[in-house]
Amino acid sequence: MRFKLLVLFTFLLIGFAAKAQTQEDQLIKDLIESIAENLPEDYDLSELQDRLTYFRKHPINLNNTNAEELKTLVFLSPLQISNLFEHIRKNGKLIDLLELQSIPEFDIQTIQRLLPFVTLEQSATTDKITGKNLLMYGNNDLILRYGRVIEKSKGYTDLPGSRYLGTPDRYLFRYRYTYSNRVSASLVFEKDAGEYFFNGPKQKPFDFLSGHIAFLNTGRFKKIVLGDYTMQFGQALTLWSGFAFGKSPDITGVAKRDVGLRPYTSANEFAFLRGAAITVNIAKNIDFSPFVSHRKLDASMSVVNGQNVVSTINETGLHRTQSEIDNKNNLEQTVYGGVLQYRTSALNVGAVAYHTSFNRAFIPGSGLYRIHNFTGKELTNLGAHYSYTYKNFYFFGEFGKSLDAGLAYVNGALVSLSSTVSAVVLHRNYQKNYHNFFNQATAEASEAFNEKGFYAGLNINPSKIWSIQVYGDYFKFPWLRFRVDAPSDGYEFLGQVTYSPTKTFRAILRYKTEVKQQNTSLTVPFNYLDEVKRENYRAEVKWAAGKSFGFQNRVEVVQFKKGDAKAEFGYLAYQDVSYAPLSSRLSGNIRVAYFNTASYDSRIYAYEDDVLYNFTFGLYNGKGLRGYANLKYRLAKRVDLWGRYALYNYDNVETVGSGLDEINGKMKSEMRIQLRYQF
Amino acid sequence: MRKFLLFIIIFLSVNKSWSQYNQGARLTAMGNASAALYDIWSLNANPAGITGLQSPTAAANYARYLFGDELSEQNFAFVLPFNGNFAGLSVNRYGISEYNEIKAGLGLAKKFGEQLSIGIKVNLHQLKITNYGDATTFSVDAGVNYVLSKQIGLGLYASNPSSQTYKSSNIAAHIPTALHFGATYTPSNKVIVATTVSKDFDQKFDVSVGADYRFHEILSLRGGISAKPFKQYVGIGLNYQKLILDVAVQSHPQIGYTPQIGLSYAF
Numbered sequence: 004m005r006f007k008l009l010v011l012f013t014f015l016l017i018g019f020a021a022k023a024q025t026q027e028d029q030l031i032k033d034l035i036e037s038i039a040e041n042l043p044e045d046y047d048l049s050e051l052q053d054r055l056t057y058f059r060k061h062p063i064n065l066n067n068t069n070a071e072e073l074k075t076l077v078f079l080s081p082l083q084i085s086n087l088f089e090h091i092r093k094n095g096k097l098i099d100l101l102e103l104q105s106i107p108e109f110d111i112q113t114i115q116r117l118l119p120f121v122t123l124e125q126s127a128t129t130d131k132i133t134g135k136n137l138l139m140y141g142n143n144d145l146i147l148r149y150g151r152v153i154e155k156s157k158g159y160t161d162l163p164g165s166r167y168l169g170t171p172d173r174y175l176f177r178y179r180y181t182y183s184n185r186v187s188a189s190l191v192f193e194k195d196a197g198e199y200f201f202n203g204p205k206q207k208p209f210d211f212l213s214g215h216i217a218f219l220n221t222g223r224f225k226k227i228v229l230g231d232y233t234m235q236f237g238q239a240l241t242l243w244s245g246f247a248f249g250k251s252p253d254i255t256g257v258a259k260r261d262v263g264l265r266p267y268t269s270a271n272e273f274a275f276l277r278g279a280a281i282t283v284n285i286a287k288n289i290d291f292s293p294f295v296s297h298r299k300l301d302a303s304m305s306v307v308n309g310q311n312v313v314s315t316i317n318e319t320g321l322h323r324t325q326s327e328i329d330n331k332n333n334l335e336q337t338v339y340g341g342v343l344q345y346r347t348s349a350l351n352v353g354a355v356a357y358h359t360s361f362n363r364a365f366i367p368g369s370g371l372y373r374i375h376n377f378t379g380k381e382l383t384n385l386g387a388h389y390s391y392t393y394k395n396f397y398f399f400g401e402f403g404k405s406l407d408a409g410l411a412y413v414n415g416a417l418v419s420l421s422s423t424v425s426a427v428v429l430h431r432n433y434q435k436n437y438h439n440f441f442n443q444a445t446a447e448a449s450e451a452f453n454e455k456g457f458y459a460g461l462n463i464n465p466s467k468i469w470s471i472q473v474y475g476d477y478f479k480f481p482w483l484r485f486r487v488d489a490p491s492d493g494y495e496f497l498g499q500v501t502y503s504p505t506k507t508f509r510a511i512l513r514y515k516t517e518v519k520q521q522n523t524s525l526t527v528p529f530n531y532l533d534e535v536k537r538e539n540y541r542a543e544v545k546w547a548a549g550k551s552f553g554f555q556n557r558v559e560v561v562q563f564k565k566g567d568a569k570a571e572f573g574y575l576a577y578q579d580v581s582y583a584p585l586s587s588r589l590s591g592n593i594r595v596a597y598f599n600t601a602s603y604d605s606r607i608y609a610y611e612d613d614v615l616y617n618f619t620f621g622l623y624n625g626k627g628l629r630g631y632a633n634l635k636y637r638l639a640k641r642v643d644l645w646g647r648y649a650l651y652n653y654d655n656v657e658t659v660g661s662g663l664d665e666i667n668g669k670m671k672s673e674m675r676i677q678l679r680y681q682f
Numbered sequence: 683m684r685k686f687l688l689f690i691i692i693f694l695s696v697n698k699s700w701s702q703y704n705q706g707a708r709l710t711a712m713g714n715a716s717a718a719l720y721d722i723w724s725l726n727a728n729p730a731g732i733t734g735l736q737s738p739t740a741a742a743n744y745a746r747y748l749f750g751d752e753l754s755e756q757n758f759a760f761v762l763p764f765n766g767n768f769a770g771l772s773v774n775r776y777g778i779s780e781y782n783e784i785k786a787g788l789g790l791a792k793k794f795g796e797q798l799s800i801g802i803k804v805n806l807h808q809l810k811i812t813n814y815g816d817a818t819t820f821s822v823d824a825g826v827n828y829v830l831s832k833q834i835g836l837g838l839y840a841s842n843p844s845s846q847t848y849k850s851s852n853i854a855a856h857i858p859t860a861l862h863f864g865a866t867y868t869p870s871n872k873v874i875v876a877t878t879v880s881k882d883f884d885q886k887f888d889v890s891v892g893a894d895y896r897f898h899e900i901l902s903l904r905g906g907i908s909a910k911p912f913k914q915y916v917g918i919g920l921n922y923q924k925l926i927l928d929v930a931v932q933s934h935p936q937i938g939y940t941p942q943i944g945l946s947y948a949f
């Protein structure tokens with residue numbers, strides 16, 4: 004009955020109000036889905052979405068750009084970028100975007116993805132920094148967002164012990180200013196659910212505040228950033244803050260696209276540096292980027308010999324309970340250093356050196372597996388990275404060394420075997436005592452240390468219609484890990500076939516398997532390791548009906564097996580419908596999903612549409628229905644309004660969630676509204 | 683103790699991962715995704731694959747299992763083309779001095795037009811274990827290759843379809859019965875991508891993928907993976923006039939690295 008109602012509701016929505024996802028959103032969504040396969044559910048990709056949305060509005064001039072800028076379009080492989088510059092060097096400036104088809108490695112899909120973000124026209128706007136220009140030609144982008152879980156969870160009741168001290172409301176305020184490619188500024192406030200809104204303990208006035216001012220392309224000074232920023236260099240082994248893609252169906256993702264210094268505009272409370280940084284051109288082809296950062300981190304402390312010492316850094320940015328608030332900002336981190344880069348169109352070499360210090364010492368964590376972790380207050384990191392294009396080969400790699408501790412290196416190659424086949428190989432070896440607080444290198448584990456591995460992938464596009472991706476990765480963990488009481492190893496394999504006979508139809512089949520080892524679940528005097536196997540089968544079709552309707556269906560099955568236990572299964576099936584008439588102010592989309600997973604081990608993740616700049620990977624766990632509806636309405640030329648309503652309706656449960664997030668009943672629903680004003 | 687470990691490895695290999703004889707350094711480097719490939723060592727895989735040879739060819743291959751001091755495999759092959767027919771001989775030995783497996787085979791393949799070729803091979807198996815005994819048996823392999831288009835080739839072969847076993851009552855070693863189906867994609871004359879799906883009647887499906895990239899007139903780079911167990915392969919090939927030198931390394935999660943080298947000469 005309830006299901007029928009839901010279906011009815013669904014159709015009403017379609018016919019009545021729903022939906023519009025503009026094409027650009029769709030493109031960005033596809034992109035994020037294909038490259039962000041292995042990200043945890045709370046990963047904040049708004050920065051990427053922000054970049055792409057920005058370039059959509061201010062396309063890159065292909066005749067007047069550089070590798071760093073093109074790398075920010077994460078879907079271009081380094082080899083493609085290099086080939087583009089080689090083409091321009093040989094044949095002169097591009098005259099028509101159609102010319103892209105004649106550049107090696109530029110397949111139809113890449114060109115289709117690229118076109119919305121590039122142009123060949125020199126933008127007419129002046130870019131001199133004067134007060135008048137800043138006012139006249141600057142772009143202002145203001146976002147206000149409010150959201151909350153509608154049901155009251157246990158944490159908000161009058162519990163005697165730990166409870167959420169603030170309100171369940173979530174707020175985001177984001178203001179962004181850009182002027183040509185010369186000036187950028189931002190201001191972000193955020194309050195998470197459960198946090199104090201205004202002037203709570205340790206906050207003035209908001210829980211999270213971030214901002215920056217940046218001047219770009221001023222003579223020798225390519226970038227000057229004051230405030231919050233990220234640094235992304237080389238293969239993410241030595242210095243990389245913010246997100247980095249790794250293994251994904253986009254097999255070239257393991258070759259990192261380093262974009263250097265960038266202002267930080269995201270609401271993630273952990274992944275940034277705070278202070279000042281510049282990139283200055285000191286000689287032909289040589290850039291120097293010195294930086295300094297001082298910021299506070301959340302950390303849980305313990306007392307050893309009467310001294311406060313750090314046991315772990317908390318990255319969640321949540322300050323809801325008394326203990327979370329106690330942990331807030333109680334560690335100070337100072338980082339300073341510099342990056343030297345030598346860059347020509349084929350060769351790229353860089354050296355990184357920086358020093359990280361804390362006001363309190365780290366102690367070895369409890370548990371043998373953490374025995375090699377960082378201790379003390381001071382750490383110096385050195386690194387060197389390179390990339391080199393030779394004909395159809397792109398070689399890349401990085402070496403990182405933490406002084407008085409371990410070494411790590413990663414090397415790889417991207418080869419275009421023919422116009423339809425490309426291959427990637429990557430070898431990595433990260434020592435168990437490689438210490439680094441800004442390390443996002445390609446790895447199986449969430450952090451790149453204590454791991455060796457070899458990755459190989461193939462990308463085959465035999466025709467416009469077919470596309471095949473395959474990769475395999477073997478990894479070894481020489482030291483113990485969390486819940487793994489012995490050295491272990493494992494492997495991962497992915498195969499994907501895409502069939503797109505027309506512009507409006509696409510089918511994807513995907514198989515993925517991963518085998519690792521983990522402590523047995525049995526109670527034994529000494530833990531031995533059991534093999535843990537996870538297999539995913541996915542089938543997806545996407546098609547359009549008419550000019551306004553888009554449909555997507557997916558079925559996914561997960562098999563999870565640990566040791567000799569019986570295999571368990573998880574299932575997910577969903578239907579997406581989007582409605583985006585060309586001339587209408589209103590657009591929207593909905594999803595209805597059914598999921599049934601035996602336990603958390605066989606959970607399934609799937610990308611979900613959301614309001615602009617909010618990024619959701621839905622977690623499908625348990626048994627029930629999931630639905631959501633997004634609406635976008637253009638109130639005025641420069642004002643957009645989004646609304647979202649999403650709910651979980653679980654079968655046969657008395658409560659939803661656990662701990663302080665526990666909700667009585669079988670429903671969990673969430674709403675969000677967002678206003679964007681561009682002026 | 684070391685001998686004992688060696689025995690374990692030998693049996694692990696024989697009974698599980700090592701369900702076929704070595705397919706030479708080139709096919710091995712391509713993950714043994716050999717069902718639709720043409721090579722002299724197709725003799726040890728899909729016998730129809732020897733129809734790709736242009737002239738009489740002899741080849742020798744040597745693989746060393748780094749796990750043990752003396753565990754190795756030697757292979758020899760010879761193929762003679764005549765009037766669209768191809769006759770081949772291969773001799774393979776695997777083991778240590780106390781444990782020896784020998785497989786010798788005689789293959790015959792024929793081309794039916796430009797697209798279709800069919801091959802069949804009869805093998806003699808001999809197993810010798812010092813102070814224990816020995817056994818002998820025979821088996822048959824048969825296969826088909828089909829050129830679907832300029833770019834796509836298909837191959838299918840069965841090893842030991844009649845499920846022959848050693849007749850001796852005190853030896854349990856078995857000769858695997860398996861079906862292999864493969865395809866190749868050749869987008870240019872420099873690149874071959876190959877895949878093979880194998881079903882051993884006693885094992886799970888195995889899938890392998892491999893690529894051969896002739897990036898220079900005389901040099902080829904190769905790589906491959908296979909799924910069960912998860913193995914990775916890399917290799918290089920050197921083609922100098924009539925002489926071909928191939929090197930491959932296979933990485934197995936338990937057995938570790940197995941390097942091999944092969945040499946062939948086309949008369």
